[in-house]
Amino acid sequence: MSNKRKIVESVPNYSEGTNGKVVEAIVDEIRQTPKTRIVDIQYDSDYNRAVITFVGEPEAVLQANIAASKKALELIDMTKHKGQHPRIGATDVVPFIPAQNVTMEECDALAKRYAEAMVDLGVPIYLYEESATKPERKNIDNIRVGDYEGLRKTIETNPDHKPDFGPAKFHPKGGATVTGARMALVCLNINLGTTNVKVAKRVARRVHLASGGLVNIKAMGTAIEGKDYVQVGISNVNYKKTPMYRQLELVRIEAARYGVSVVGTELVGPIPLESALNSLEYYLQLVNPKHLKEENLIEHYFDF
Amino acid sequence: MSNKRKIVESVPNYSEGTNGKVVEAIVDEIRQTPKTRIVDIQYDSDYNRAVITFVGEPEAVLQANIAASKKALELIDMTKHKGQHPRIGATDVVPFIPAQNVTMEECDALAKRYAEAMVDLGVPIYLYEESATKPERKNIDNIRVGDYEGLRKTIETNPDHKPDFGPAKFHPKGGATVTGARMALVCLNINLGTTNVKVAKRVARRVHLASGGLVNIKAMGTAIEGKDYVQVGISNVNYKKTPMYRQLELVRIEAARYGVSVVGTELVGPIPLESALNSLEYYLQLVNPKHLKEENLIEHYFDF
Numbered sequence: 014m015s016n017k018r019k020i021v022e023s024v025p026n027y028s029e030g031t032n033g034k035v036v037e038a039i040v041d042e043i044r045q046t047p048k049t050r051i052v053d054i055q056y057d058s059d060y061n062r063a064v065i066t067f068v069g070e071p072e073a074v075l076q077a078n079i080a081a082s083k084k085a086l087e088l089i090d091m092t093k094h095k096g097q098h099p100r101i102g103a104t105d106v107v108p109f110i111p112a113q114n115v116t117m118e119e120c121d122a123l124a125k126r127y128a129e130a131m132v133d134l135g136v137p138i139y140l141y142e143e144s145a146t147k148p149e150r151k152n153i154d155n156i157r158v159g160d161y162e163g164l165r166k167t168i169e170t171n172p173d174h175k176p177d178f179g180p181a182k183f184h185p186k187g188g189a190t191v192t193g194a195r196m197a198l199v200c201l202n203i204n205l206g207t208t209n210v211k212v213a214k215r216v217a218r219r220v221h222l223a224s225g226g227l228v229n230i231k232a233m234g235t236a237i238e239g240k241d242y243v244q245v246g247i248s249n250v251n252y253k254k255t256p257m258y259r260q261l262e263l264v265r266i267e268a269a270r271y272g273v274s275v276v277g278t279e280l281v282g283p284i285p286l287e288s289a290l291n292s293l294e295y296y297l298q299l300v301n302p303k304h305l306k307e308e309n310l311i312e313h314y315f316d317f
Numbered sequence: 318m319s320n321k322r323k324i325v326e327s328v329p330n331y332s333e334g335t336n337g338k339v340v341e342a343i344v345d346e347i348r349q350t351p352k353t354r355i356v357d358i359q360y361d362s363d364y365n366r367a368v369i370t371f372v373g374e375p376e377a378v379l380q381a382n383i384a385a386s387k388k389a390l391e392l393i394d395m396t397k398h399k400g401q402h403p404r405i406g407a408t409d410v411v412p413f414i415p416a417q418n419v420t421m422e423e424c425d426a427l428a429k430r431y432a433e434a435m436v437d438l439g440v441p442i443y444l445y446e447e448s449a450t451k452p453e454r455k456n457i458d459n460i461r462v463g464d465y466e467g468l469r470k471t472i473e474t475n476p477d478h479k480p481d482f483g484p485a486k487f488h489p490k491g492g493a494t495v496t497g498a499r500m501a502l503v504c505l506n507i508n509l510g511t512t513n514v515k516v517a518k519r520v521a522r523r524v525h526l527a528s529g530g531l532v533n534i535k536a537m538g539t540a541i542e543g544k545d546y547v548q549v550g551i552s553n554v555n556y557k558k559t560p561m562y563r564q565l566e567l568v569r570i571e572a573a574r575y576g577v578s579v580v581g582t583e584l585v586g587p588i589p590l591e592s593a594l595n596s597l598e599y600y601l602q603l604v605n606p607k608h609l610k611e612e613n614l615i616e617h618y619f620d621f
Contacts (some may be wrong), residue, residue: 022615050618070619111617189507197615261601277604282369286590286616291574293593296600300508303571304588309417311326311501312590313612314354314372 015263020113021074021120022197023054026105027063027085028094028188030056036086037065042084043067046077051200052283056264061096062105066283068112073122078107078132080189086134091161091188101164102136102188106153108195112285115145120194127192128178137168137189144193146177153191161188199249199288200281203264207273210236213243216267220245220260227263230253242276252288258295324499325378325424326356328508330409331367331389332398332492334360339392342360344383346388347371350381365400366409370587372416377426382411383434386494390438403461405468406440406492410457412499416589421447426609431496432482440495442479448497448571450481457495465492503553503592504585505561507568511577512542517547520571524549524564531567532545533559546580556592562599591621 029035036056043049049069056063069077082104082292089103107127109120121144128138145151150165159167159236167174176189183189204215213234220226222231229251235244247260265275286307294302307313332337332360340360344367347353353373360367362469373381386408393407411431413424425448434441448453463471471478477484479494487493503596524530525537533555539548551564569579590611598606611617 020616052613052615052618062617068615138494156385201518201601257601275602276600279605280608282608283613285617286614289609289614292598292601296597297505297561298579299584301583303586304586305593307616309356309587310374310590310593311356311587312324314356 017114019071019115019119020068021071021110021123022066022068022076022110022112023078024064024066024110025078025081025107026100027065027081027089028060028061028091028096028100028103028105029085029089030063030096031058032094038088039063039084040065042080043077046073046080049077050074052183055282059096060098061094062098069117071123074109075098078127079110081138082127082131082135084211085250086187090186092185094161096290099160100188101156101157101161102185102190103134104131104190105188106191108193110112110195110197112197117194117196124192125178126196129153131190131192132179134187135182136179136187137181138163139176139189139191140177141191141193141301142195149176151268156191164189181262196251196253197285197288198282199252199284201247201249201260202279202281203245203261203275204237204240204242204277205245205264205268205273206242206243206276206280208243209271210234210243212268212271212273213245215271216264216311220247222262225272227255230260232260232264244317246281249288251272252285252291254299256295257288258292301313320472321418323375323419323423323484324372325375325419325427326370326372326414326416327378327382327412327600328368328414329382329385329411330404331369331385331393332365332395332404332407332409333389333393334365334367334400335362341394343385343388344369346384347381350377352377353381363400364402366402366404369429371577375419375423375427378413379430382431385443386411386431387438390440390491391424394490396489398465398524403458403462403464404492405465405546406494407490407493408440409492410445410495412446412497414501416501421498421500428496429482430496433496436483436559438491439486439488440483441485441488441490443495445480445495445497446499446536446620454481458566459474459516460495468493475531493561500555500557501589501592502586503556503561505551505553505587506583506585506621507549507565507567507579508541508544508579508581508583509549509568509572509577510546511575512540512545512547513575514538516572516577517549517574522567523551524567531559531564534564535567550585553592558591558594560595560599561592562596620621 016298027110051067109123215266217232231248355371357370374508413427521529521536521538535552
């Protein structure tokens with residue numbers, strides 16, 4: 014319904030996962046911004062990284078991100094940062110995600126306004142996903158090649174590493190930040206009833222977009238210490254075109270070659286309602302899915 | 318989240334499905350009540366009956382139902398009513414259904430306040446489902462035995478037919494009304510790939526609560542004219558205890574005995590979000606369904 018309020022989701026990543034006080038100080042900037050709400054907070058010291066999921070009105074999400082990134086720039090010193098996860102900046106990545114009654118274009122405009130605010134503080138900005146200015150910058154992995162340490166060497170000399178916003182001048186304490194508009198990610202871990210990690214790796218390869226699998230799907234096979242199963246971890250970058258059921262049923266088919274069954278699954282983070290409904294539609298074999306559309310559920314008539 | 322607004326659903330049934338002007342005049346009473354929203358309007362002249370689905374704040378749903386029932390009492394004359402569907406009154410049944418942040422007890426209190434308002438107009442009231450005063454009145458079919466015509470004869474003489482509210486005195490023009498608190502119904506039609514209606518009837522019997530099937534499930538097998546399938550129509554009176562997937566998978570198993578497959582399904586009306594999520598949880602084999610709970614979906618963080 015077009016009279017529903019406009020809601021944007023954001024999942025900023027900060028390069029701090031060890032000092033809880035620093036993370037809390039950054040999160041507080043979001044928490045104190047009216048018309049936003051925090052959905053999920055995760056940080057760990059191996060990655061030395063914090064991932065915050067929040068929603069809010071578009072302008073509020075923009076202002077909360079600017080305030081939180083300013084705080085990160087103040088409290089995080091990238092010249093001293095160590096961690097396993099790829100990263101280039103104190104605020105590493107800030108996506109703007111359409112959640113309700115908002116277009117991708119509106120999110121793209123928010124990302125660019127965020128970029129301008131950060132450039133005023135001297136932080137170089139790269140645009141990714143739907144905001145990318147070149148095909149190779151769509152995927153954040155290509156932007157983060159070489160990490161903070163590599164960027165320091167090449168940003169001022171290699172034209173391929175020229176930022177999209179701001180001068181090609183390195184900011185030692187803050188590094189650089191990636192921002193852009195993108196769809197919500199849907200991440201599902203699928204457990205296979207074997208302790209042989211080779212099965213998970215082979216199944217993952219066959220499901221992954223880069224090796225003959227499903228478009229929009231990235232998959233990785235891993236052993237899980239102390240468990241009697243192995244795991245295929247899946248990231249889905251477009252749940253509208255490639256619903257969850259398709260990846261799960263394809264994993265089931267590929268694992269059957271080894272006589273191995275799916276023994277369970279885990280959603281890794283919050284998901285959009287639509288990504289639940291478009292899979293249930295398949296499993297129920299609905300011929301007219303009208304009543305399974307978001308706007309026709311009883312709960313969605315509440316804007317009166 | 319307990320700070321969410323309180324929302325009640327109601328699905329009043331009126332004994333008029335032929336004269337659209339009368340139906341619209343009744344519906345207008347609901348439409349003009351602030352803090353309500355109409356979800357669905359259905360009426361047909363075979364049944365000569367109108368079924369309106371709407372949601373709203375508890376007090377608003379009560380007032381809308383009182384206003385609409387007054388209008389029905391004014392415009393419908395039961396002494397002249399003919400129709401195929403069982404019915405005892407101009408306003409035949411008025412359920413109060415918890416939809417969000419409302420308890421069954423609150424809905425029961427609304428039903429009783431509705432009853433008192435109708436009694437003031439001389440309409441006898443029977444309580445059903447969660448509001449029933451005797452086990453045999455839980456099921457509306459037992460209250461409506463004999464229809465309007467039968468009630469006329471027995472209400473004043475048979476103590477078993479004594480109303481729960483109001484005197485045991487017949488109201489010729491308005492008949493009597495059934496009200497009470499109940500859970501939302503979930504109705505799914507399951508299509509079987511055969512034109513042999515016996516298969517649908519046999520499968521329906523095995524799934525139905527009264528003949529060895531699933532509790533909370535009523536099922537009926539029917540032929541569908543002009544189609545290459547038959548249908549098992551299912552009403553589920555408790556989707557929390559008996560989720561949709563269980564009835565669908567049991568129908569699949571019973572139909573397999575005849576070598577017949579499920580070729581499609583249809584939801585008959587609006588369903589609660591929870592009834593979608595608790596079935597998807599099964600099909601995805603989620604071991605930790607936290608992220609599939611209503612309150613953890615991205616869309617449900619919007620009360621800021």
